[in-house]
Amino acid sequence: MAEFKLHCFGESGNSYRVALMLQLCGCDWEPVFVPFFKGGTRDPDWRVRFNEMGEAPVLEHGALKLTQSGVILDYLAERTGKFGPHNPEERREILRWILYDNHKFTSYYATLRFQVGLTHQGDPAVHEFLRGRVTAAWKIVDTHLAGADFLVGGRPTIADLSLAGYVYYTEETGLDTRALFPNIVAWSERIKALDGWQAPYNLMPRD
Amino acid sequence: MAEFKLHCFGESGNSYRVALMLQLCGCDWEPVFVPFFKGGTRDPDWRVRFNEMGEAPVLEHGALKLTQSGVILDYLAERTGKFGPHNPEERREILRWILYDNHKFTSYYATLRFQVGLTHQGDPAVHEFLRGRVTAAWKIVDTHLAGADFLVGGRPTIADLSLAGYVYYTEETGLDTRALFPNIVAWSERIKALDGWQAPYNLMPRD
Numbered sequence: 001m002a003e004f005k006l007h008c009f010g011e012s013g014n015s016y017r018v019a020l021m022l023q024l025c026g027c028d029w030e031p032v033f034v035p036f037f038k039g040g041t042r043d044p045d046w047r048v049r050f051n052e053m054g055e056a057p058v059l060e061h062g063a064l065k066l067t068q069s070g071v072i073l074d075y076l077a078e079r080t081g082k083f084g085p086h087n088p089e090e091r092r093e094i095l096r097w098i099l100y101d102n103h104k105f106t107s108y109y110a111t112l113r114f115q116v117g118l119t120h121q122g123d124p125a126v127h128e129f130l131r132g133r134v135t136a137a138w139k140i141v142d143t144h145l146a147g148a149d150f151l152v153g154g155r156p157t158i159a160d161l162s163l164a165g166y167v168y169y170t171e172e173t174g175l176d177t178r179a180l181f182p183n184i185v186a187w188s189e190r191i192k193a194l195d196g197w198q199a200p201y202n203l204m205p206r207d
Numbered sequence: 208m209a210e211f212k213l214h215c216f217g218e219s220g221n222s223y224r225v226a227l228m229l230q231l232c233g234c235d236w237e238p239v240f241v242p243f244f245k246g247g248t249r250d251p252d253w254r255v256r257f258n259e260m261g262e263a264p265v266l267e268h269g270a271l272k273l274t275q276s277g278v279i280l281d282y283l284a285e286r287t288g289k290f291g292p293h294n295p296e297e298r299r300e301i302l303r304w305i306l307y308d309n310h311k312f313t314s315y316y317a318t319l320r321f322q323v324g325l326t327h328q329g330d331p332a333v334h335e336f337l338r339g340r341v342t343a344a345w346k347i348v349d350t351h352l353a354g355a356d357f358l359v360g361g362r363p364t365i366a367d368l369s370l371a372g373y374v375y376y377t378e379e380t381g382l383d384t385r386a387l388f389p390n391i392v393a394w395s396e397r398i399k400a401l402d403g404w405q406a407p408y409n410l411m412p413r414d
Contacts, residue, residue, distance in 0.1 A: 053307055053347055068303040075299065092282065096275040100260055103309040125332040140260055 004029035007050060007058040009036045010206030011118060013110060013165035015057040018072050019203040021161050024196045025080040033205040069165070070098045073158040083158045093152040097159040104137035109166050109173070117171025131175055138181050145183035149190060156194060164191050168199055211236035214257060214265040216243045217413030218325060220317060220372035222264040225279050226410040228368050231403045232287040240412040276372070277305045280365040290365045300359040304366040311344035316373050316380070324378030338382055345388050352390035356397060363401060371398050375406055 004022055008015030008031050022029040034040040034056050041047075042054045050058045051067040059066045059075075066072045077084030085091035112130040115122035141163065144151065151159040167177075167188045178185050191197065211229055215222030215238050229236040241247040241263050248254075249261045257265045258274040266273045266282075273279045284291030292298035319337040322329035348370065351358065358366040374384075374395045385392050398404065 052351060066299065068306045070306045071299050071303045074302065092273065092278050095281065096278045099275045099277045099306070099309050102306050103314050107310050107314060123332040123336065125330040126336045129330065129333045129336075144259060 002028050002030040003061070005032050005060040006030070006204075007032045007034050007060070008056050008204045009034050009040075010201045010204040011169075012036065012056050012204070013106065013169060013200070014055070014069050015204060016168075016200040017069050017161050017165040018057050018059060018076075019200070020164070020198070021073055021076050021083065021158065023198055023203060024161075024194055025076065025082045026196065027076070027080065031204045035207070037207045070095075070102060070162060073098070073162060077158050083156060083161060085157065086153065090153050090157070094157050094159040097151050098162045100137075100140075101159075101162045101165075104133070105141055105163055106165055108133040108137060112173050112175070113166065113169065113171050116173050117169075127174060131173075134173075134175060135180065138177065138184060142181040142183045145187045150187070156191060160187070160191055164188060168192075209235050209237040210268070212239050212267040213237070213411075214239045214241050214267070215263050215411045216241050216247075217408045217411040218376075219243065219263050219411070220313065220376060220407070221262070221276050222411060223375075223407040224276050224368050224372040225264050225266060225283075226407070227371070227404070228280055228283050228290065228365065230405055230410060231368075231401055232283065232289045233403065234283070234287065238411045242414070244414045277302075277309060277369060280305070280369060284365050290363060290368060292364065293360065297360050297364070301364050301366040304358050305369045307344075307347075308366075308369045308372075311340070312348055312370055313372055315340040315344060319380050319382070320373065320376065320378050323380050324376075334381060338380070341380075341382060342387065345384065345391060349388040349390045352394045357394070363398060367394070367398055371395060375399075 004027055006015065006019055006022065006029055008019060019031065034046075036056060041051070041056055047054055050065060053067060055067065057067070057069060057072065059072045066075055085094050108130050112127065112134055115130075116127055148154065150156050151163065167184065211234055213222065213226055213229065213236055215226060226238065243263060248258070248263055254261055257272060260274060262274065264274070264276060264279065266279045273282055292301050315337050319334065319341055322337075323334055355361065357363050358370065374391065
């Protein structure tokens with residue numbers, strides 16, 4: 001049995017950032033498929049056993065069950081000594097970008113892609129609202145990356161892995177992110193060049 | 208001059224959670240009003256001087272300028288020795304709830320209140336979408352609080368102060384949160400009973 005078990009599904013960028021971290025750190029891990037689209041994470045029994053928040057990913061490590069990708073990335077950085085902060089200031093900067101990611105960078109994009117590119121649901125007015133939010137949030141990251149190879153400290157950290165959760169998926173969103181955010185594209189290529197990098201659907205089983 | 212300067216505005220629950228922390232800890236602090244509704248946080252010069260993310264709050268402490276309320280709460284807990292974790296497990300639990308807050312609990316609610324209760328803008332379909340998201344996210348917190356006085360460790364922590372950011376505002380959202388989420392209401396009353404508690408508009412100047 002692998003040392004780490006990651007409850008996840010391929011379409012989940014929230015899961016991918018953890019899968020990528022495990023992979024880049026050379027951890028002994030295996031994915032455990034959660035049938036999200038069939039309600040797997042919302043099942044009452046699954047909530048009790050794995051995550052009351054009804055979300056993937058969940059990382060099992062020995063007796064520990066960790067949820068929220070930001071918590072898991074922080075845990076793995078500390079454990080492996082890789083992609084973490086070198087000092088308290090970097091620690092705050094990394095947390096700052098992970099919070100921004102959860103609040104604005106990933107959250108709106110993930111919902112937009114889910115509705116437009118995966119389930120083909122939702123109101124067009126909602127899609128437009130989400131596109132506006134994504135554009136504003138991605139612009140801030142794109143501007144930051146105009147003057148930096150990586151988000152914090154000039155090297156890849158868990159902040160980059162967090163924000164990279166959804167940037168390699170190609171499902172339709174109605175936004176031409178490659179044209180709009182050239183610095184994000186260049187940054188995503190730098191992450192892609194890291195030793196051991198794999199695309200989401202190569203690391204996790206999909207529906 | 209006060210030891211801590213908090214760049215904020217009264218309508219901002221993201222600012223309020225930090226103002227409340229400073230107040231409950233008995234810190235020597237003062238608010239600095241940011242004219243958010245007149246574009247104060249989006250001004251290019253303000254972004255360079257205070258926060259490239261274009262958001263309040265910003266906490267100035269000596270030469271440090273800290274942004275993202277989750278980072279600031281963590282910093283203040285460490286500095287003051289109050290409302291922080293007692294061990295690594297609690298630290299992860301607190302971060303987990305703060306991330307959930309940024310991703311789902313506060314983010315949708317704040318946007319809904321902003322559009323419906325403050326600026327009276329936005330598409331009705333977007334309001335309905337946001338109400339659906341708020342209801343799902345708040346239900347998870349309400350269920351957690353059915354069996355716990357506070358979110359983590361049976362005592363108030365920065366996780367509670369984070370999620371409490373928007374619960375005392377009374378602007379219209381079209382959701383009867385008091386009827387829908389009784390455990391959140393009871394929890395908010397417990398926080399309100401803490402020594403030194405003040406309502407948002409008593410701590411920060413509003414527009």
